[in-house]
Amino acid sequence: MQAVFIFLSLLFSQALALTYHGSDLSSLAIVEKNGVQFTDNGRVTPFETILKNHGSNAARVRVWTAGDYNTNYGLQLAKRIKAAGMTLIVDLHFSDTWADPGKQGIPAAWPKDLNGLNTQIYTYTQNLVQQFSNQGTPIDILQVGNEINNGLLWPVGEISQNGINPVSQLLHSAINGAKSVGNPKILIHLANGWDWSDLQWWFSNVFIQGALSKDQVDIIGVSFYPFYDSGATLSALKSSLTNLANLMGKPIVVAETDWPVSCSGTKLTEPSIAVSAAGQQTWITDIKNVLTGLPDGLGQGIFYWEPGWVGSASLGSR
Numbered sequence: 001m002q003a004v005f006i007f008l009s010l011l012f013s014q015a016l017a018l019t020y021h022g023s024d025l026s027s028l029a030i031v032e033k034n035g036v037q038f039t040d041n042g043r044v045t046p047f048e049t050i051l052k053n054h055g056s057n058a059a060r061v062r063v064w065t066a067g068d069y070n071t072n073y074g075l076q077l078a079k080r081i082k083a084a085g086m087t088l089i090v091d092l093h094f095s096d097t098w099a100d101p102g103k104q105g106i107p108a109a110w111p112k113d114l115n116g117l118n119t120q121i122y123t124y125t126q127n128l129v130q131q132f133s134n135q136g137t138p139i140d141i142l143q144v145g146n147e148i149n150n151g152l153l154w155p156v157g158e159i160s161q162n163g164i165n166p167v168s169q170l171l172h173s174a175i176n177g178a179k180s181v182g183n184p185k186i187l188i189h190l191a192n193g194w195d196w197s198d199l200q201w202w203f204s205n206v207f208i209q210g211a212l213s214k215d216q217v218d219i220i221g222v223s224f225y226p227f228y229d230s231g232a233t234l235s236a237l238k239s240s241l242t243n244l245a246n247l248m249g250k251p252i253v254v255a256e257t258d259w260p261v262s263c264s265g266t267k268l269t270e271p272s273i274a275v276s277a278a279g280q281q282t283w284i285t286d287i288k289n290v291l292t293g294l295p296d297g298l299g300q301g302i303f304y305w306e307p308g309w310v311g312s313a314s315l316g317s318r
Helices: 002-014 028-033 047-053 071-083 114-134 165-179 196-205 234-248 277-292
Strands: 020-024 058-063 087-092 141-144 185-190 219-223 252-257 299-305
Touching (some): 028 047, 028 071, 185 196, 196 234, 277 299
Parallel strands (some): 087 141
Protein backbone atom coordinates (compact mmCIF):
# COMPACT_ATOMS: atom_id res chain seq x y z
CA MET A 1 0.00 0.00 0.00
CA GLN A 2 2.96 2.34 0.34
CA ALA A 3 2.64 3.71 -3.19
CA VAL A 4 -0.91 4.77 -2.40
CA PHE A 5 0.28 7.05 0.36
CA ILE A 6 3.10 8.53 -1.64
CA PHE A 7 0.31 9.49 -4.03
CA LEU A 8 -1.91 10.80 -1.22
CA SER A 9 0.86 13.04 0.04
CA LEU A 10 1.31 14.46 -3.44
CA LEU A 11 -2.45 14.74 -4.01
CA PHE A 12 -3.20 16.79 -0.94
CA SER A 13 -0.07 18.93 -1.29
CA GLN A 14 -1.32 19.90 -4.74
CA ALA A 15 -4.74 20.88 -3.37
CA LEU A 16 -3.56 22.91 -0.38
CA ALA A 17 -4.41 26.20 -2.09
CA LEU A 18 -8.09 25.23 -1.82
CA THR A 19 -10.37 25.47 1.22
CA TYR A 20 -11.20 21.75 1.10
CA HIS A 21 -8.71 19.04 0.15
CA GLY A 22 -10.10 15.65 0.96
CA SER A 23 -11.57 12.39 -0.23
CA ASP A 24 -14.54 10.09 -0.05
CA LEU A 25 -13.71 7.27 2.36
CA SER A 26 -17.16 5.70 2.57
CA SER A 27 -16.00 2.10 2.15
CA LEU A 28 -13.28 2.28 4.80
CA ALA A 29 -14.93 0.11 7.46
CA ILE A 30 -16.06 -2.42 4.85
CA VAL A 31 -12.58 -3.01 3.45
CA GLU A 32 -11.17 -3.15 6.99
CA LYS A 33 -13.73 -5.83 7.86
CA ASN A 34 -12.41 -7.80 4.90
CA GLY A 35 -8.91 -7.74 6.40
CA VAL A 36 -7.35 -4.76 4.64
CA GLN A 37 -4.78 -2.80 6.64
CA PHE A 38 -3.23 0.52 5.69
CA THR A 39 0.37 1.45 6.34
CA ASP A 40 2.35 4.66 6.29
CA ASN A 41 6.13 4.31 6.16
CA GLY A 42 5.69 0.65 7.00
CA ARG A 43 3.58 1.19 10.11
CA VAL A 44 -0.06 0.10 10.28
CA THR A 45 -2.04 3.30 10.79
CA PRO A 46 -5.76 4.21 10.65
CA PHE A 47 -6.58 5.39 7.15
CA GLU A 48 -8.13 8.66 8.32
CA THR A 49 -4.96 9.43 10.28
CA ILE A 50 -2.85 8.80 7.20
CA LEU A 51 -5.09 11.12 5.19
CA LYS A 52 -4.84 13.88 7.80
CA ASN A 53 -1.08 13.48 8.17
CA HIS A 54 -0.65 13.84 4.43
CA GLY A 55 -2.62 17.07 4.12
CA SER A 56 -6.29 16.10 3.98
CA ASN A 57 -8.67 18.33 5.90
CA ALA A 58 -12.05 16.89 4.86
CA ALA A 59 -13.74 13.53 4.36
CA ARG A 60 -16.99 12.53 2.69
CA VAL A 61 -19.27 9.65 3.67
CA ARG A 62 -22.29 8.40 1.70
CA VAL A 63 -25.41 7.39 3.60
CA TRP A 64 -28.16 5.15 2.25
CA THR A 65 -31.56 4.63 3.82
CA ALA A 66 -30.71 0.91 4.15
CA GLY A 67 -27.96 -1.53 3.25
CA ASP A 68 -24.21 -1.40 3.80
CA TYR A 69 -23.99 2.39 4.05
CA ASN A 70 -26.90 2.99 6.40
CA THR A 71 -27.12 5.74 9.01
CA ASN A 72 -25.46 3.70 11.77
CA TYR A 73 -22.53 2.95 9.47
CA GLY A 74 -22.18 6.66 8.68
CA LEU A 75 -22.34 7.58 12.35
CA GLN A 76 -19.41 5.29 13.17
CA LEU A 77 -17.25 6.69 10.37
CA ALA A 78 -18.15 10.22 11.45
CA LYS A 79 -16.59 9.58 14.85
CA ARG A 80 -13.32 8.66 13.19
CA ILE A 81 -13.37 11.60 10.80
CA LYS A 82 -14.07 14.12 13.54
CA ALA A 83 -11.48 12.54 15.85
CA ALA A 84 -8.93 13.04 13.08
CA GLY A 85 -9.84 16.73 13.00
CA MET A 86 -11.35 16.82 9.53
CA THR A 87 -14.42 18.52 8.08
CA LEU A 88 -17.30 16.02 7.82
CA ILE A 89 -19.31 15.86 4.58
CA VAL A 90 -22.34 13.56 4.63
CA ASP A 91 -23.65 12.55 1.21
CA LEU A 92 -27.35 11.59 1.40
CA HIS A 93 -28.43 9.31 -1.45
CA PHE A 94 -32.09 9.20 -0.33
CA SER A 95 -32.15 5.62 -1.55
CA ASP A 96 -31.78 2.08 -0.20
CA THR A 97 -28.77 1.68 -2.50
CA TRP A 98 -26.61 3.61 -4.96
CA ALA A 99 -28.07 6.81 -6.36
CA ASP A 100 -26.50 8.29 -9.48
CA PRO A 101 -27.66 9.71 -12.84
CA GLY A 102 -28.96 6.27 -13.86
CA LYS A 103 -30.83 5.26 -10.71
CA GLN A 104 -32.58 7.22 -7.96
CA GLY A 105 -35.14 4.81 -6.56
CA ILE A 106 -37.56 5.66 -3.75
CA PRO A 107 -36.66 3.68 -0.59
CA ALA A 108 -38.92 0.64 -0.27
CA ALA A 109 -40.52 1.83 2.98
CA TRP A 110 -41.16 5.42 1.85
CA PRO A 111 -44.41 6.86 0.42
CA LYS A 112 -44.87 6.89 -3.33
CA ASP A 113 -46.62 10.27 -3.75
CA LEU A 114 -45.16 13.78 -3.71
CA ASN A 115 -46.92 15.02 -0.58
CA GLY A 116 -45.92 11.94 1.37
CA LEU A 117 -42.35 12.15 0.11
CA ASN A 118 -42.05 15.82 1.09
CA THR A 119 -43.01 14.89 4.64
CA GLN A 120 -40.81 11.79 4.66
CA ILE A 121 -37.67 13.49 3.33
CA TYR A 122 -38.10 16.34 5.84
CA THR A 123 -38.42 13.93 8.77
CA TYR A 124 -35.65 11.61 7.57
CA THR A 125 -33.16 14.44 7.08
CA GLN A 126 -34.15 16.08 10.36
CA ASN A 127 -33.66 12.83 12.30
CA LEU A 128 -30.37 12.05 10.61
CA VAL A 129 -28.86 15.47 11.27
CA GLN A 130 -30.02 15.21 14.87
CA GLN A 131 -28.38 11.79 15.30
CA PHE A 132 -25.02 13.05 14.07
CA SER A 133 -25.27 16.03 16.40
CA ASN A 134 -26.36 13.94 19.38
CA GLN A 135 -23.24 11.80 19.24
CA GLY A 136 -20.97 14.84 19.13
CA THR A 137 -20.19 14.73 15.40
CA PRO A 138 -22.30 17.49 13.85
CA ILE A 139 -22.34 17.49 10.07
CA ASP A 140 -20.30 20.32 8.59
CA ILE A 141 -21.49 19.95 5.00
CA LEU A 142 -24.69 18.10 4.09
CA GLN A 143 -25.04 16.91 0.52
CA VAL A 144 -28.73 16.56 -0.32
CA GLY A 145 -28.84 14.02 -3.11
CA ASN A 146 -26.14 12.35 -5.16
CA GLU A 147 -25.68 13.28 -8.84
CA ILE A 148 -29.26 14.44 -9.18
CA ASN A 149 -29.13 15.69 -12.79
CA ASN A 150 -32.40 13.87 -13.54
CA GLY A 151 -33.84 14.37 -10.08
CA LEU A 152 -34.24 12.04 -7.10
CA LEU A 153 -36.82 9.67 -5.62
CA TRP A 154 -37.91 8.32 -9.00
CA PRO A 155 -40.39 8.24 -10.56
CA VAL A 156 -42.04 11.01 -8.53
CA GLY A 157 -38.96 13.23 -8.63
CA GLU A 158 -37.73 12.14 -12.04
CA ILE A 159 -37.25 15.29 -14.10
CA SER A 160 -37.66 13.56 -17.47
CA GLN A 161 -41.06 12.27 -16.31
CA ASN A 162 -42.50 15.00 -14.10
CA GLY A 163 -40.39 18.10 -14.65
CA ILE A 164 -38.21 19.84 -12.10
CA ASN A 165 -40.92 21.18 -9.77
CA PRO A 166 -41.05 18.01 -7.61
CA VAL A 167 -37.25 18.11 -7.28
CA SER A 168 -37.39 21.71 -6.11
CA GLN A 169 -40.00 20.80 -3.51
CA LEU A 170 -38.15 17.72 -2.26
CA LEU A 171 -34.82 19.52 -1.87
CA HIS A 172 -36.59 22.38 -0.09
CA SER A 173 -38.16 19.91 2.33
CA ALA A 174 -34.91 18.05 2.99
CA ILE A 175 -32.99 21.24 3.67
CA ASN A 176 -35.71 22.58 5.95
CA GLY A 177 -35.58 19.32 7.90
CA ALA A 178 -31.82 19.65 8.33
CA LYS A 179 -31.98 23.30 9.32
CA SER A 180 -34.68 22.65 11.92
CA VAL A 181 -32.12 20.86 14.13
CA GLY A 182 -28.71 22.04 12.93
CA ASN A 183 -26.81 24.38 10.67
CA PRO A 184 -24.77 22.36 8.17
CA LYS A 185 -23.71 23.98 4.94
CA ILE A 186 -25.88 22.63 2.13
CA LEU A 187 -24.26 21.16 -0.97
CA ILE A 188 -26.10 20.35 -4.22
CA HIS A 189 -24.28 17.73 -6.31
CA LEU A 190 -24.60 17.04 -10.04
CA ALA A 191 -22.67 14.72 -12.32
CA ASN A 192 -20.75 15.82 -15.43
CA GLY A 193 -19.33 19.10 -14.23
CA TRP A 194 -17.89 19.64 -17.70
CA ASP A 195 -21.36 19.79 -19.30
CA TRP A 196 -22.39 23.43 -19.11
CA SER A 197 -25.64 23.00 -21.05
CA ASP A 198 -26.93 20.56 -18.43
CA LEU A 199 -25.73 22.62 -15.46
CA GLN A 200 -27.16 25.82 -16.95
CA TRP A 201 -30.57 24.28 -17.53
CA TRP A 202 -30.70 22.69 -14.06
CA PHE A 203 -29.70 25.72 -12.03
CA SER A 204 -31.75 28.09 -14.18
CA ASN A 205 -34.92 26.10 -13.46
CA VAL A 206 -34.65 24.48 -10.02
CA PHE A 207 -35.34 27.59 -7.94
CA ILE A 208 -39.10 27.94 -7.75
CA GLN A 209 -41.16 30.27 -5.59
CA GLY A 210 -42.47 28.38 -2.58
CA ALA A 211 -39.93 25.59 -3.02
CA LEU A 212 -36.12 25.54 -3.28
CA SER A 213 -34.55 28.98 -3.14
CA LYS A 214 -31.04 30.01 -4.10
CA ASP A 215 -30.24 31.17 -0.59
CA GLN A 216 -30.77 27.63 0.73
CA VAL A 217 -27.72 26.42 -1.21
CA ASP A 218 -24.23 27.09 0.14
CA ILE A 219 -21.98 24.99 -2.10
CA ILE A 220 -22.28 23.42 -5.54
CA GLY A 221 -20.51 20.12 -6.16
CA VAL A 222 -19.85 18.37 -9.45
CA SER A 223 -18.42 15.02 -10.47
CA PHE A 224 -15.62 14.98 -13.02
CA TYR A 225 -14.37 11.61 -14.29
CA PRO A 226 -12.08 11.06 -17.29
CA PHE A 227 -13.53 7.75 -18.50
CA TYR A 228 -17.33 7.97 -18.79
CA ASP A 229 -17.76 10.53 -21.57
CA SER A 230 -15.45 11.90 -24.26
CA GLY A 231 -16.62 15.44 -23.43
CA ALA A 232 -15.10 15.37 -19.95
CA THR A 233 -11.99 17.38 -20.76
CA LEU A 234 -10.21 19.86 -18.54
CA SER A 235 -10.93 22.67 -20.96
CA ALA A 236 -14.64 21.85 -20.89
CA LEU A 237 -14.54 21.77 -17.09
CA LYS A 238 -12.89 25.18 -16.97
CA SER A 239 -15.47 26.71 -19.29
CA SER A 240 -18.42 25.07 -17.55
CA LEU A 241 -17.38 25.95 -13.99
CA THR A 242 -16.48 29.51 -14.96
CA ASN A 243 -19.99 29.92 -16.36
CA LEU A 244 -21.46 28.25 -13.26
CA ALA A 245 -19.57 30.59 -10.94
CA ASN A 246 -20.85 33.59 -12.88
CA LEU A 247 -24.42 32.27 -12.88
CA MET A 248 -24.65 31.21 -9.24
CA GLY A 249 -22.02 33.16 -7.32
CA LYS A 250 -21.62 30.16 -4.97
CA PRO A 251 -18.55 28.19 -3.85
CA ILE A 252 -17.83 25.25 -6.15
CA VAL A 253 -16.12 21.93 -5.39
CA VAL A 254 -15.26 18.92 -7.48
CA ALA A 255 -17.07 16.48 -5.20
CA GLU A 256 -15.93 13.32 -7.01
CA THR A 257 -12.96 12.62 -9.23
CA ASP A 258 -10.17 10.13 -9.73
CA TRP A 259 -7.54 9.02 -12.24
CA PRO A 260 -6.33 5.44 -12.81
CA VAL A 261 -2.88 3.95 -12.33
CA SER A 262 -3.86 1.25 -14.81
CA CYS A 263 -6.63 1.31 -17.37
CA SER A 264 -7.30 -1.08 -20.25
CA GLY A 265 -10.14 -1.01 -22.72
CA THR A 266 -11.20 2.52 -21.82
CA LYS A 267 -10.26 5.74 -23.57
CA LEU A 268 -9.34 8.56 -21.20
CA THR A 269 -10.26 12.15 -22.02
CA GLU A 270 -6.79 13.58 -21.37
CA PRO A 271 -4.38 11.23 -23.20
CA SER A 272 -1.38 13.44 -22.45
CA ILE A 273 -1.65 12.57 -18.74
CA ALA A 274 0.20 9.41 -17.74
CA VAL A 275 -1.76 6.42 -16.46
CA SER A 276 0.25 6.19 -13.25
CA ALA A 277 0.57 7.62 -9.75
CA ALA A 278 2.40 10.58 -11.30
CA GLY A 279 -0.54 10.99 -13.66
CA GLN A 280 -2.89 11.12 -10.68
CA GLN A 281 -0.86 14.00 -9.32
CA THR A 282 -1.05 15.79 -12.68
CA TRP A 283 -4.81 15.24 -12.85
CA ILE A 284 -5.40 16.73 -9.41
CA THR A 285 -3.04 19.63 -10.11
CA ASP A 286 -4.88 20.42 -13.33
CA ILE A 287 -8.27 20.36 -11.58
CA LYS A 288 -6.90 22.55 -8.79
CA ASN A 289 -5.72 25.04 -11.41
CA VAL A 290 -9.20 25.13 -12.93
CA LEU A 291 -10.73 25.78 -9.52
CA THR A 292 -8.25 28.42 -8.41
CA GLY A 293 -8.85 30.23 -11.70
CA LEU A 294 -12.61 30.60 -11.17
CA PRO A 295 -14.06 34.09 -10.66
CA ASP A 296 -14.10 35.61 -7.17
CA GLY A 297 -12.23 32.73 -5.56
CA LEU A 298 -15.30 30.48 -5.84
CA GLY A 299 -13.35 27.31 -6.63
CA GLN A 300 -12.94 25.84 -3.18
CA GLY A 301 -12.27 22.11 -3.05
CA ILE A 302 -11.50 18.66 -4.42
CA PHE A 303 -12.70 15.35 -2.97
CA TYR A 304 -10.90 12.35 -4.45
CA TRP A 305 -13.24 9.39 -4.78
CA GLU A 306 -12.48 6.37 -2.60
CA PRO A 307 -8.65 6.18 -2.60
CA GLY A 308 -8.84 3.52 0.11
CA TRP A 309 -11.32 1.18 -1.58
CA VAL A 310 -8.87 -1.61 -2.26
CA GLY A 311 -10.09 -4.03 -4.91
CA SER A 312 -12.35 -1.58 -6.75
CA ALA A 313 -10.34 -1.37 -9.95
CA SER A 314 -13.49 -1.57 -12.08
CA LEU A 315 -14.68 1.67 -10.49
CA GLY A 316 -11.53 3.58 -11.39
CA SER A 317 -10.10 4.24 -7.95
CA ARG A 318 -7.07 1.99 -8.20
